[in-house]
Amino acid sequence: MADNQDPDLKMPDPAELTKAMTGIAERSQRLVSDFLARQAQNPEVQVSDPLNLGQAFLEMTTRLMADPTKLVEAQMTLWQNYMQLWTNTARRMMGEKTDPVVTPEPGDRRFKDETWQDNEVFDFIKQSYLLSSRFVQDVVSQTDGMDEHTRKKLDFFAKQYVDAMAPTNFAMTNPEVLRATVESGGENLVKGLEHLLEDLERGHGRLRISMTDEKAFTVGENVAATPGQVVFQNDLMQLIQYTPTTEKVREVPLVIVPPWINKFYILDLRPKNSFIKWCVDQGHTVFVISWVNPDEKLAQKSFEDYMQEGTLTAIEQAKIQTGAPKVNMVGYCLGGTLLASTLAYLTAKGEADQVASSTFLTTLTDFEKAGDLKVFIDEDQLKSLETKMDEAGYLDGADMATTFNMLRANDLIWSFVINNYLLGKDPFPFDLLYWNSDSTRMPAAMHKFYLRKMYLENKLREPGGVELCGTPIDLSAVKTPVYMLSTREDHIAPWVATYELMNKVSGKAKFVLSASGHIAGVVNPPAANKYCYWTNNRKAKTPDTWLKGAEQHEGSWWTDWDAWVKPFGGKEIEPRDPAKGKLEAIEPAPGSYVKARAV
Structure with missing residues (x-):
């Protein structure tokens, strides 16, 4: 029999296979025991929908x-x-x-x-x-x-x-x-089972699929590594100012408002694809908000708090630090929704002159055509989610990550099931997927307001539909110059929905459409020369009409945006060292808030 064995067929070593299977059996037994113990502590658990x-x-x-x-x-x-x-x-x-x-x-x-x-x-x-x-x-x-x-x-x-x-x-x-x-000889399946158990253990009994080799990255070393200083902090955010790299800088600083659903360093992954570093290298004095990863102590932090302690405070502190009378602002995704609300609030208060220009990256302000995320938003689902958030004080980062991964299940779930568990391969080190796995929590009060007022009721598009700090806001009153960047294959903020802001604001507005999706279309450095973009200097009533008259350009939208924002930057002045400003430097960038991981 042995003489007829296929010479190309690799047979596993019996001793090694026995050792591996024994270890798997022990870990499996422990996981099952932990699961049963949790069920025993809550015997009244019912199957819900x-x-x-x-x-x-x-x-x-x-x-x-x-x-x-x-x-x-x-x-x-x-x-x-x-x-x-x-x-x-x-x-x-x-x-x-x-x-x-x-x-x-x-x-x-x-x-x-x-x-x-x-x-x-x-x-x-x-x-x-x-x-x-x-x-x-x-x-x-x-x-x-x-x-x-x-x-x-x-x-x-x-x-x-x-x-x-x-x-x-x-x-x-x-x-x-x-x-x-x-x-x-079946080693791939044994290795895959080990990977499965590791992911179950890492998620404390809940499957948390490894998308990348997380040991290959360290925040502050090979991701989020652009030099700078934390110059201010409060309960909700740290404000980072980056070290200049040019002989002269623009007088008006740039303040970036990232989403708090994920961490800010999507805009600062590595030097070669960091939007933040690129802006610094163009002569901008760059500030970015690094949101806290909240726990139950911040359960009552509201959307208003994110505006007051986030955007409004960042504007004020950047002005104090630089001595500039105003700032340019960039808001990404949910950060852009907050920025639009802040601009409308400042306009209502007669204080909009604090912002020279506003850039929105893949930002929804009208949620009628908000894409597949809306399937998770209706009265029954929100009541269930609100009950869950009230119990914990926050929405768990893993829940949010699962929701977003489901929007691209074949790419973000099943491809890793095949690679990790069936083929038994180790996940490939990839900075973008490391960031995607570094999830954040959502304070209960803020997230309930956001889901109800924005997604379910779509009140932000209505004049006076949303009231912040006792002030009704109206996007149509905003006259601040606007640059809007959307992406053609966006599954989170569909570009035909983001375009609606063009018909709301009263000031000058430029809409630009990038190829690719919500992340790749934004994080598209000029050196990569990977995706094109479209511009149309004429304002159109509908996105389809706009696209028909648009001109395609090769390369990155970054250079087009920089040419647009530079005139709002004021005169050139000496660079500002964040460690020597009016605000005391607290700690080096990227700060401590971004390093807090949701387990």
Whole structure:
């Protein structure tokens, strides 16, 4: 028997395999015991449906059964396609060439392995899955009589289901995994099980998928490493001023307001792709807000507090530090929503002259077309979420991270399941994914206000719809010059929705559209020359009209923005050392707030 063994087949060492499996068994037993102990402490736990999916699918089924014609037609089409697929597969096995019945969508990288095309069996599995998933999604999307929110919710979670059922996600139907299993003698699966247990242990019983080698990065050393000083801090934020690198700087400083859903260093990953460093190198005196990672002690911090202790305080402290009478501002995503609200508040108070210009990066102020995130926002879901936040005092960072990862499940969930658990590979060191895994919490009071007033009720777009510190605000009253940067493939802040601010503000406004998505389209340094952007100097009523008249430019929008903002920067002066300003330097950048990790 041993003489006939395949020489290319690697057999695992019995002693090593036994040792590995013993360790896995011990860790598995401990995890199960911990889980059972938690259940024993809370015996009244009931199965809940916070997303209200059960009722939504029940409504869909009821409507399908009331008029089954479309379902029958869809089933007949599926049957005919399957018959064609069977016929084509049989012909291929006999040596004939055939055209596929169905092909993956452009950009679908799940079936990139050549075996999915070259092998008749795997090609059949692939096409069978694509036909079935298309059937499920078509049935859901074409059901009549449902309200638009319910339809979008069902569409979204139907896609989550079919993505989860992809043959690439299972060892026996993934040719790359089968090949690795044979070549390694099954070591990939043993290693993958170890990775799974490590991720369960890291998440204290909750699966926290490793997206990158987290040991490869240290905040302040090889990410968020641009030199500077923390020159002010309060309960909600540290204000960082960066060390100048040019012989002269612009008089008017630049204050950046990042989102507090994630940490600020998405704009300061590494020197070669750091927007913050690039701005410093262009002669701007750069300040950035580094938001605290809140715990239950800050449960009552509100959206108003983020404005008062965040943006308004940052403006005031930057003016004190530099002696400048005003500042230029940049707001990214949720930070941009806060910035827009702050501008409207300052306008209402007659104090808008403190801000020379305002730049919005992928910022929503009208949430009617807010994309897939809206499937998580309705009265039932918000009540469930609010109850959870009231108990803890905050929204857990892991919950927020899971929500955002679901928006791109194949890229941000299933690709890592395959790589880490099925192929047994270690995650690749990637700064962007390290940042994505460095999640933050949300104070309960602030997040409830934001979700209700912005997403659910969409009050920010209404004059006086939102009141901050006793002052009704109105975006249409804002006359501050505005630069808006959106991205064409944004799944978090769709550009057709962000464009609505152009029709709100009263002052001069320039809209720019970058290629790619919410992160890559923004973090696009000129040296990379990776993505193009579009400009149109004429204001249009609709985003489609704007795009039809837009001109495409190669390279990064950064240079276009810098040319736009420089005239608001005032005269050139001597550079300002953050360690020698009017404010006392507290600690070197990136400060301590950004280093607090949510467990």
